[in-house]
Amino acid sequence: xxxxxxxxxxxxxxxxxxxxxxxxxxxxxxxxxxxxxxxxxxxxxxxxxxxxxxxxxxxxxxxxxxxxxxxxxxxxxxxxxxxxxxxxxxxxxxxxxxxxxxxxxxxxxxxxxxxxxxxxxxxxxxxxxxxxxxxxxxxxx
Amino acid sequence: xxxxxxxxxxxxxxxxxxxxxxxxxxxxxxxxxxxxxxxxxxxxxxxxxxxxxxxxxxxxxxxxxxxxxxxxxxxxxxxxxxxxxxxxxxxxxxxxxxxxxxxxxxxxxxxxxxxxxxxxxxxxxxxxxxxxxxxxxxxxxxxxxxxxx
Numbered sequence: 001x002x003x004x005x006x007x008x009x010x011x012x013x014x015x016x017x018x019x020x021x022x023x024x025x026x027x028x029x030x031x032x033x034x035x036x037x038x039x040x041x042x043x044x045x046x047x048x049x050x051x052x053x054x055x056x057x058x059x060x061x062x063x064x065x066x067x068x069x070x071x072x073x074x075x076x077x078x079x080x081x082x083x084x085x086x087x088x089x090x091x092x093x094x095x096x097x098x099x100x101x102x103x104x105x106x107x108x109x110x111x112x113x114x115x116x117x118x119x120x121x122x123x124x125x126x127x128x129x130x131x132x133x134x135x136x137x138x139x140x141x
Numbered sequence: 142x143x144x145x146x147x148x149x150x151x152x153x154x155x156x157x158x159x160x161x162x163x164x165x166x167x168x169x170x171x172x173x174x175x176x177x178x179x180x181x182x183x184x185x186x187x188x189x190x191x192x193x194x195x196x197x198x199x200x201x202x203x204x205x206x207x208x209x210x211x212x213x214x215x216x217x218x219x220x221x222x223x224x225x226x227x228x229x230x231x232x233x234x235x236x237x238x239x240x241x242x243x244x245x246x247x248x249x250x251x252x253x254x255x256x257x258x259x260x261x262x263x264x265x266x267x268x269x270x271x272x273x274x275x276x277x278x279x280x281x282x283x284x285x286x287x288x289x290x
Contacts, residue, residue: 003257007191007240038251040189040242065193065236068260101187102244134240 003033004064004073007136009040011079013129018085019047020123022137023058024115025074031112032121034138038104039097045129046096049107050088052120057083064139075115075139085122094126104134112140143174143289146207146219151283152183153225157271161231162190163284164268166201167261168220174258175267177287180241181250184281188243188271192253193234195266202226207288221261221288233270240272258289 010019024030037047061076092113097103115121123135153162162180167173180190201224209217238259243249261267269284 001257005238005259007237009240036239038241062236065238067238067255067257069194069262069265070260100244101242102249104241132242134242136237136239 002071002141003067005138006064010133013131015128018122020135021120023120026118030075031140036106036136038134040132041130042099043130044099046127048091048124049093050091053086056085144214145210147287148207149285152281156280160271162269164266165223165286166266173221173261173288179252181283185247187245191237191272192239193237196232199231
C-alpha cells in the first residue's frame, strides 16, 4: 500500500468538458480514497465525478506526491490533454456549489474507487464553471 | 499503539502571498505521522493556502511540542515541534498535498484528515503556506496539528 496526494487548480471553464483528471499508470490499478473540491473564485459551479469515456492523454500530468517519502507513486493529475477526456456515462457524484469562494466538498471512498490500468477519473464541468477551483486527490497504489 | 499528540497554535503572524504560515517539524531522532490539521481564520480576510512538505530544512523560533491526548502516556510531549516563526524560513513546495481558498469571513476554516498519516521523516516538516495570486493570505490564523509517534 502506497498512499499519495496531490492538489491542482483547474483552468477549464467550459461546460461539458473535463476540468481535471487522475489517470492510472499502465501497470497499476490505483484506488481513489478521497477527492476534494474547493472554489477559489466566486463563480457558481457544478461538477460531476465519473470515469472518462475514453482513454485520455494528459498534457503535463503531475505525479501524485507520496505521503511516505520512501514510496514512489505513478498516478498523474492533469488539467490539459492532448486527447481530451470524453463524458462519463454516469457520475459517481455530482454537486452544485454556490458562487462563494471557499465553498466545497470532500468525497471519501473508504474501500477505494478503483481505476483500471491506464483509465482516468474525471472532474467534469456540468455547467460553465469557475476558472480556478482547487481539487485534490488521494490515491492508494 | 502509537501515542497521539495535538496542539493548537496561533494567531499566526505572517501575511503575504507565498509566505509560510505554520509548520510541524519532526525531530532529528525519528519520524512523525501527521493525521489531522486545520486552519481557521481568526480575522476576516480571504486566504489561499497550501499544505505541503517544506523544501529545505529550516530552524523554528519558539518551537512548541504537541501534548499527548492521553495523560496516561509515558511521554507527555511529542518529539515533533510546531512553530509560526523561523530563521531560516521554510520554503514552500511547488506541488502540494492539499490547497484551499477561504471566504473572507472570520472563522472560515478547513480540517484535513489523513487516516494512515503523512510521514514526516526526521528533520522534515509539513507546512501551511500561502499560494497563488489571489487574495493576500491573512495573518491571525489558528492552526492545529495532530500527530502520532
